[in-house]
Structure formats: C-alpha cells, structure tokens
C-alpha cells in the first residue's frame with residue numbers, strides 16, 4: 001500500500017447541527033438543513049447573503065448527504081435542499097453510502113477542495129425517519145441488506161449486529177456488561193449535550209433490563225431513529241482568505257491530516273476467514289489463530305484506519321489522538337471499532353471499555369474505572385444518545401469534533417463538561433450496515 | 447367556500463403582516479404500494495434447487511474458493527464460479543434470538559437467526575433455526591450440528607418438476623411453461639431453514 005496524500009491543504013472551519021429529535025414536523029427536510037447551515041454561517045459571523053456571495057465568487061460548491069429515498073418519499077431531495085439554502089446554481093451532487101453517508105460526504109468535500117476544483121464546499125446532510133412508524137423504518141433499513149438472501153429470512157439490522165457480537169463474545173469472551181458500559185457512558189456524556197435526543201443517567205442494570213430486541217442487544221444497546229440535519233464547511237487557504245476579507249471570523253481552524261475508507265461484502269455470510277489486516281505497529285503473531293474478519297470484526301474499519309493513519313503519520317493512536325467520535329449504532333460496534341482502530345488488540349475491546357480508557361475523566365458514571373480518560377470515545381454521546389438521522393449522522397460527528405478541537409464546546413453546549421482540555425487531534429469515524437462502508441477522518445488544530 | 451372564523455382571520459392577518467402565524471404544522475398520512483417484477487437472475491439455480499430439496503452453492507473455477515451462499519463471480523479473483531451441492535448439514539457459527547424485526551416479520555417473533563458453517567466451504571449461510579425452544583438459546587448453541595429442512599409446501603410442485611425431469615442446474619433448458627411454473631412457485635430463501643441434527 002502506497003502512502004496517500006491530499007493534493008493541497010484542506011481546512012474544516014465551521015459547522016452546524018439542527019437538533020436531532022424523534023420528529024420534526026415543524027420543518028421540511030430542506031428547512032431542517034437550513035437550520036444547520038444558518039448556524040454554520042452565523043459561527044463565521046457572516047450574514048448568509050454575504051456567505052452565498054463568497055460561494056458564488058470563489059469556486060464554491062456543495063455535497064448533499066442523505067440515505068433513503070423511501071423516508072423522504074421524494075426523489076431528488078438533494079436539489080430541493082440545495083435550492084432552499086440559496087446554493088443554486090453552484091456545483092453539487094448527492095452522496096449515499098448507508099450509515100456512512102455523512103462520513104463519505106465529508107470526505108468527498110475534502111477531495112473536491114484538495115483537488116483544486118472547489119475552494120469552499122458545504123457538506124450538508126439530513127434524514128427524516130419520522131415519516132414512517134418505527135418497525136416500517138426498520139424494514140427500510142433492512143432493505144439495505146441483501147434482499148434475495150438475507151432480508152427474506154427475517155434479517156434486520158439489530159439481528160445482524162447481534163449475530164456479529166455473539167461471535168465476538170464466543171471468540172473473545174466479551175460480556176454484555178462491557179457492552180452496557182458503553183451505553184452508560186454515551187448516555188451520560190449526552191446529558192451535557194443539548195443537541196442529543198436521549199440525555200439519561202443509566203446504570204448497567206438499566207441497560208440490561210430494558211427490552212430485549214435481538215439477543216444480546218437490548219433497546220439501550222441500540223441507537224434510535226431521528227429527524228435531523230447537519231452541515232460542515234470545508235475550505236482551501238484561498239477560501240479562508242476570502243471569508244476573512246469579507247469580514248468573517250473563524251472560531252478555530254482544523255486541518256484535515258488524514259482520510260481513509262474501506263469496504264466489505266454486503267452479506268455477512270460472505271465475510272472471509274483469513275489473515276488480519278495489520279496496522280504498522282502490529283505483528284502477525286499477535287493473531288496467529290484469529291480467523292479474520294469473520295463476522296466479529298469490521299475489515300472495512302481496519303482498512304479505513306490504516307489509510308487514514310498512514311496519511312496522517314500516526315503510529316500510536318492512544319498517544320497521538322485526543323478524542324474519537326465513532327459510529328456507535330450499537331454498543332457492540334463501539335467495542336468492535338476500538339479494535340479496528342487499533343486502540344487495543346483484536347479481542348481486547350471489552351477490556352478496553354472496562355478500563356475506562358474511553359470515558360471522560362471528569363464525569364461520574366456511577367462505577368469505578370482504572371484508567372479513565374486515556375482516549376475519550378464519543379464525548380458527545382454518540383449515535384446511541386444523540387440519535388441517528390442517517391444522512392446527517394456522520395456530519396454531526398464531524399461538527400462535534402470541530403467544536404472539541406476549536407475549544408468551543410462551552411459556547412455551543414452551554415457547559416464545558418464535555419470539553420476535552422487542549423484537544424489538538426481528533427478522529428471521526430462513520431460506518432454503514434455491518435461494516436460495508438467505513439470512513440476514518442483525522443483533523444488537527446492549526 | 448366556508449366562512450372564515452374570527453379566530454382564523456386573526457391568524458391570517460398576523461401571517462400576512464409578517465407575524466407569527468400560530469398555524470400548527472399540517473400533518474397527513476399517505477400510503478405507497480408497489481408491485482415489483484424482480485428476477486433472481488444468475489442466482490436462479492439456487493432457488494430452483496430449494497424446490498428439489500438441495501442446497502446449492504458455488505466454487506470458483508480458477509482459485510477454488512467456495513461459497514455456501516452462492517456467488518456467480520469470485521470475490522477473490524473475479525473468476526467464474528460453477529454450481530456445487532452444499533452438504534445438508536453443518537454447524538452453527540453464530541446466532542441471535544429476535545424479539546423484534548422488520549414490520550413484515552413482527553408476527554413471527556421471537557425467532558432464531560443463525561449463520562451456518564459447512565465442511566469444505568469457505569463462506570457461511572444465513573437462515574432460521576427452528577426446533578429449538580427460544581428460551582434455552584445461549585452461547586452454547588454455537589457449534590451445534592444442524593441440518594437443512596425444506597418447506598413441505600413446495601412438495602407438490604417439486605413432484606411435478608421431478609416428473610418433468612427438469613435439470614435444476616441448467617435453467618436454460620426449461621421450457622417457457624416450466625419457467626412460468628417456477629415463477630408461480632415463488633421460491634424464497636425462507637423455504638429453507640435448519641433444525642438441530
């Protein structure tokens with residue numbers, strides 16, 4: 001594998017999130033996006049007319065991120081969201097890749113700026129999952145699995161992830177209590193995030209005793225469906241100059257230092273049993289007997305991490321990264337993702353969460369932790385607590401990451417409980433159904 | 447047109463003057479039904495095989511990688527695969543007990559899903575596990591020997607097809623009438639499930 005590079009420096013300078021909630025009946029999807037782009041522009045201290053003027057003058061463009069045409073019951077929803085923002089006739093295209101739609105969208109914006117095609121790119125995303133009732137919504141998501149072989153036997157996503165973690169438990173001894181700790185952590189973190197849909201103080205017992213969906217996953221091991229939108233502004237050096245020239249104010253600049261992406265086969269049954277894709281600091285004999293990725297690991301996540309670390313020059317994520325926002329659609333997938341990202345060896349994810357490494361140092365979770373705060377994961381509360389309006393999710397994670405690195409959590413959340421002191425480097429991770437598409441993006445304070 | 451009530455008139459006036467309308471979002475229901483005409487395409491022999499009580503997989507002609515869930519093109523080398531019979535019994539690789547599901551399957555809950563591994567095959571097969579009390583499901587299920595069961599409802603059509611000597615491995619040899627019959631059979635992957643051996 002050769003080292004990959006971006007053509008020229010790319011910066012992430014502003015973002016906005018429209019509150020994630022069960023149903024936004026007061027706004028249509030385009031207006032929901034407008035709520036998030038307005039926040040993104042206000043943060044630059046620019047009137048929106050001025051911002052649009054800059055986009056038109058200085059190679060501006062957009063990317064629209066949304067997953068399902070079924071939920072909107074509207075084809076070409078992207079262009080409707082584009083026009084309601086006042087972004088026509090600028091260059092744009094839709095991006096779609098299941099749960100990773102937002103993460104892919106962000107990276108496509110980065111690439112358009114890196115290539116020199118755009119100087120400013122707005123990556124905006126949304127989903128309106130409230131348009132159908134919960135179990136019909138589950139059916140729509142299940143249609144994002146093989147509809148000839150997997151869906152007809154009663155396959156649905158919570159069931160697929162349950163089978164994956166059941167094998168993880170069998171293979172590595174991961175426990176349901178370790179999974180529940182992820183749920184406690186993320187709900188507790190979200191307690192301090194006003195954008196989150198579920199702000200709850202839970203115990204491990206609360207998680208285990210909530211309704212079983214697909215053994216071993218309970219309702220509190222699983223993220224909820226939401227309506228929501230999010231927007232990110234990615235720019236070149238010229239883009240920054242133009243904003244400053246127009247009287248804009250940048251609350252903190254993040255340089256994109258690494259992007260990576262991997263894929264895997266749709267059907268879990270097809271996942272091979274081969275050799276582990278190694279990170280540069282790992283040795284083959286760490287995994288002599290491990291059949292990889294099997295259904296217990298996400299090869300796409302490992303490939304994405306390896307690419308992004310390679311580009312960013314990261315060789316020790318625990319020391320070089322200050323926080324991670326990752327795609328915890330399930331508590332189990334957060335644990336599996338620790339391993340894909342090389343925060344610990346394959347099989348050690350359960351013990352990693354138990355050590356407290358992924359918790360915040362300053363928050364009381366109701367149980368003792370041996371090394372809290374080594375590398376906080378999902379300080380925002382993640383998908384489990386913030387909600388998962390698919391097309392918006394990966395962008396929401398990027399925005400929360402930006403605010404961490406900018407040091408503007410207090411400004412945006414009204415409290416600094418979730419602010420990681422002197423956060424310099426952050427990683428955000430986006431993931432589609434059973435690990436079919438995974439993106440890893442790394443940003444650093446300028 | 448009906449008369450405008452005083453209260454509504456006030457809302458409308460406020461709206462036109464640029465004030466808050468006080469109008470609640472108008473929520474409505476709408477249904478959306480579609481009949482799709484689908485084809486199993488190159489995977490069709492698998493489904494015809496089910497009618498004959500056979501589980502068909504594939505094997506790459508070039509690298510010999512084998513698929514318990516058929517793939518016509520090898521994901522390792524891009525080569526063509528040929529059809530092969532998968533043994534009727536295997537072992538549970540992993541499982542889950544579903545208390546919920548997609549809307550279409552809610553009435554069937556609770557049900558067990560398993561991935562089955564087969565001797566001599568590189569990939570797995572997703573199916574239902576029946577004949578096990580869901581209340582007893584636990585990690586100990588992993589490794590349990592299971593065997594394939596085929597939906598008895600397919601039997602009439604199957605007998606008919608046997609009499610007609612249809613070669614299930616060669617769909618191109620079917621007459622239009624026979625093809626029509628197979629279409630009517632609506633063979634689904636759920637016509638196959640596994641039970642403890």
Ligand SMILES: [Zn+2]
Pocket residue numbers: 506507508509510511520521522523524525
């Ligand atoms: Zn091959």
